[in-house]
Amino acid sequence: MERPERVAVIGVGILGACVGWNLSRQGAEVVFIDAGQPGEGVTNWSFSWVNASNKTARKTYFDLNVAGMAAHRELAGIIGPEPWWHPSGHLRWAGDPAAQTKLLETTELLADWGYRVELSTGAEVLRHLEPGLAIPDEVPVVFYRDEAWVHGRHLVRRLVDQAVASGAELRSGTAVRAIGTAADGSIQTVTLSDGGTLAVDVVVNAAGPSASHLAGLVTRRLPMRAEPGVVARVSCAQVPLHRAMHAPHIEIRPDGDGSVVLHSREIDALIDTAENPAELGWLLHELARHAVPELGGCPVAETRVANRPIPADGFPSVGAVPSVPGYYEAVSHSGITLGPVIGRLLASEILSGETDELLADFRPERFAP
Ligand SMILES: Cc1cc2nc3c(=O)[nH]c(=O)nc-3n(C[C@H](O)[C@H](O)[C@H](O)COP(=O)(O)OP(=O)(O)OC[C@H]3O[C@@H](n4cnc5c(N)ncnc54)[C@H](O)[C@@H]3O)c2cc1C
Incomplete structure (x- = not known):
């Protein structure tokens, strides 16, 4: 596909904001559209823990989350860390012997994969990190020093404000009701609930928990879990x-x-x-x-x-859908961790047509009808 004329980013939670900010930064014409207000969807009701320690089910998914953590650090360097980025690490401990054994096994696996894990005890945590905890002295505690938490609403606001300052448009309080396509199936328009119609040649489905409904507007089937x-x-x-x-x-x-x-x-x-x-x-x-x-x-x-916006197999759906030229998905659980890396990689795919190996296991085509 040629470089797009105008991109509609549908849904302005962390995923839409990260994709739109990256596109805008690279000179694309972007219109953000949100049925409500930016950052007030599930992004505002998330535990918002930036991590890869809880993502060991599949190595490629772990790797993507590690890249997500690095992309956050990089983003904080570009847009400034305040008031959204909190790289204060993460503590984890368990309450019974079986759960403790499992935690320590996972910790070994993470260390084998090169992840920074530090083992200490309840007493040490009380003394050095968190004096307000009620924690047994001897309990093993894992400290993931490179992990963080994010204030999602503030991050979305920062990204959208910067994109708008450099020419992007924001339409909030209006939902996408229809997506018009040409005879060859390619994207042409979006129709809004306020009655407006916009000419666009690319849409990004970043509608979070409503992504399956939005996909249906281009007769695309995106199965999602109810969780x-x-x-x-x-x-x-x-x-x-x-x-x-x-x-x-x-x-x-x-x-x-x-x-x-x-x-x-x-x-x-x-x-x-x-x-x-x-x-x-x-x-x-x-x-x-x-x-x-x-x-x-x-x-x-x-x-x-x-x-939670979770595709049916539990993994992200990110990238183009070749049967609908101009239609892209950015739909994922762990979207707080993954937003900045998905935003960077998907913007690059939209603008250059090149796909990144990090997303190879998470392409939308796996849900072909
Ligand atoms: C309880 C809980 C805990 C979680 N904990 C973590 C965690 O610790 N770490 C982590 O990384 N992730 C976590 N997540 C997941 C994470 O919060 C999500 O993956 C992420 O916030 C998804 O962002 P989003 O931009 O896709 O969705 P949203 O923030 O929901 O944004 C989607 C936007 O689309 C808009 N929209 C929908 N339909 C339309 C339409 N037709 N037209 C226009 N706009 C539309 C909505 O108004 C909304 O603003 C958690 C989720 C939950 C529920």
Whole structure:
């Protein structure tokens, strides 16, 4: 395909923002379109842990996530780290012997793959890193020093503002309702819920949990899993922790601005049984209080159930769909970790037609009808 005239990035969460920012930086004409406001989708309701230690199921997926971590560091050097980038490492420990054995096995594998892991004890963590934890002295704790957490909404805002300052257009509060194609199937227009129609020759499907619906607008089948998660924010006058962590049963991280984010896979499993998400928020708070007692005095401010944007086999779908010239996908779980690397690689594919080996296992064609 020729270099595109005008690209519509549909969905402005972390993935759309990263793709659009990279395109705009390389001189492409970009229009960002979001049904709501940039960064307020699942990107704002994520645990937002930048890591590859939890991605050992497939080596190529691990490698992609390691590249994602490096791309974040590079991005922070270009756009500045404040207030979104928090490279404070990640702590993980387990509550029972079986889980401890599994954690230590994974740690060995990660070390074999060249990942930076440091083993210490609860007592050392209390002394040197996190004095506010309730943690047994002898428990083994893994410290992933190169990991981080990201404030997704602030990052999206920074990227979109920079792109708009260099000529990109932002249409928020309006959804893409239809995508028009020419007789050969190539992209021609997008029609918006505010009644407008835009002439474009490329669309990027970065609609997060709605990506399957958006794919349907070009009769493309993108099967996705239904895997919701629940996240609570608690308000703290003084945040009693310095970094993100996996304690037994609960994940906790600072969120900036006197706020702490809580998540737990165990509480996700109760989503269907709860009448009101607030009940789940209280359960998260109860678990968090056991790991960080001072959180007991911090009230739950907000709880939200969000859908993870996960293609059916659990891996990202990134790149062109050859049967629809001009249509590209940027759909992924772990999108916080992967946003900057997917943004860079997909923008380069759109502009040059060249695909990168890092994405070879994650191409959209694997979901051909
Ligand atoms: C509980 C939970 C915990 C998570 N923890 C982590 C983690 O620790 N680390 C990690 O890396 N990832 C994590 N994730 C995953 C990560 O949050 C997502 O992969 C990432 O935020 C996806 O970003 P996105 O840009 O694809 O989607 P979104 O942020 O949802 O953005 C999509 C946008 O598309 C817009 N949109 C939808 N349909 C249309 C339409 N028709 N027209 C126009 N706009 C449209 C929406 O308004 C939305 O703003 C977690 C997710 C959940 C739910």
